[in-house]
Amino acid sequence: MDRRQAITKIIGMTGASAGALMLSHPALAVTNADGQWQLSLGESLAYAKIDPMVAARNAYEAGNGCMYQVFHGIVSTLAQSDSPDADKFAQIPTAMAQYGYGGILGEGTICGNINAAGMLLNFLSINGEPAKTLLMPIGRFYEETVLPFRDTAFLDGIGANTEELIAKVGDPTIANSPLCHASVTNWAKANGKTAKDKGERCSELSASLAYQIALMLNQAMDGEDVVAMYPFSDTVSECKACHTPADDFGHSVASNMECDTCHGGH
Numbered sequence: 298m299d300r301r302q303a304i305t306k307i308i309g310m311t312g313a314s315a316g317a318l319m320l321s322h323p324a325l326a327v328t329n330a331d332g333q334w335q336l337s338l339g340e341s342l343a344y345a346k347i348d349p350m351v352a353a354r355n356a357y358e359a360g361n362g363c364m365y366q367v368f369h370g371i372v373s374t375l376a377q378s379d380s381p382d383a384d385k386f387a388q389i390p391t392a393m394a395q396y397g398y399g400g401i402l403g404e405g406t407i408c409g410n411i412n413a414a415g416m417l418l419n420f421l422s423i424n425g426e427p428a429k430t431l432l433m434p435i436g437r438f439y440e441e442t443v444l445p446f447r448d449t450a451f452l453d454g455i456g457a458n459t460e461e462l463i464a465k466v467g468d469p470t471i472a473n474s475p476l477c478h479a480s481v482t483n484w485a486k487a488n489g490k491t492a493k494d495k496g497e498r499c500s501e502l503s504a505s506l507a508y509q510i511a512l513m514l515n516q517a518m519d520g521e522d523v524v525a526m527y528p529f530s531d532t533v534s535e536c537k538a539c540h541t542p543a544d545d546f547g548h549s550v551a552s553n554m555e556c557d558t559c560h561g562g563h
Contacts (some may be wrong), residue, residue, distance in 0.1 A: 334388055341422035345380035346518055347371070349511035350454045356507035357455040357500060363477075364397025364409030366503035368416055371511060400477025408477045410506040411436055417510075423517050431513055434527035436475055438509055441527075443469045445501040446508070455504045457497075465497040 329335050336342075356370025369391035376387035394416060396402055397409035414435045421428040447469055452458035467488035472480035480502075481495050517523050 334385055336385070336389065336420060340420060341427065342375075342382040342385055342420055343380050343425075344421050344423045344428065344514055344518060345375065345378040345383070346515045347374045347378050347511050349508040349515070350451075352511040353451070353504040353508035354455045357457065357504035360500065361395055362398025362409060363499055363503045364413045364416075365391065365395040366500065367410050367413035367507045367510065368394035370504070370507040371413075371417060374511070405478030405481070406476060408439065408472075408475055408480055410503055411439055411475050414506070414510055421514075423514065424520075428514070428517070430524055431510075431517060434513060434523050435506075435510060437527035438513075439506065440472055440475060443471055445469055445498065445505040451505070451508070452501075455501070457501055457504075462497055462501075465494070466501055467498070 352371050352374040354370075355373050356366040359366045359369045359373075372386050372389050372391050376383055376389075378386075380386065394409075394413055397407075397412040400406040400408060401412070411432075415432055418428045418432050445466065446452075447466075449458060452463070457463075467484075467490065470480075470484045470487045472483060474480065481492050481499070484498060485491055485494070513523050516526075
């Protein structure tokens, strides 16, 4: 081997070693111009089991709207977890989720709790597999469950077990929709309140969802079929028997949300 061949060989070996190191060492993942890691399209961060109550309290104390509460509550908890990507979770700018308050900048559309779940699951992996399929059961839980949680253990856990705060929330209700305005309207009507009174109720609702999302993620990591735990309601199942994106029957739809919130059957 002459000198030129030897140099070529060394460069090739060094380049291969460096490439392998970058793939295996989290500190050398995609970085910006300042050498700081930044999440890239298609990148996944590994989930590690967290305490749902810690996530709930972090969400409750975060304030600043439902989407930020849930996203920051879970991401900040993961930053303190045993995940091999804990340092990356700590670098995620959770403030970007604040836009989702009040159904996206106060427009009353998709609830920030679900919006936050989608943002999180989009880059989360569980046991090496994408976590995106969990958005469906999270949506079902949000639509069909009496919320926010009212048990004493939960209220104590997030620091909201006072007579004043309990009175502000009143009776929990069922949203029957993933939409912010439907959720808030149902609660306001049931409690003789108006939308401007929703602050504490929505804050505790986000804490409840942060708790539930963490619980579902833990169950999925344990190998449980979380999707099967939250099936479609009879109404949605009946509608989807005909109305699907792949079917040209009548008005095909691409949705898994509750149908009869806005219109009846036919």
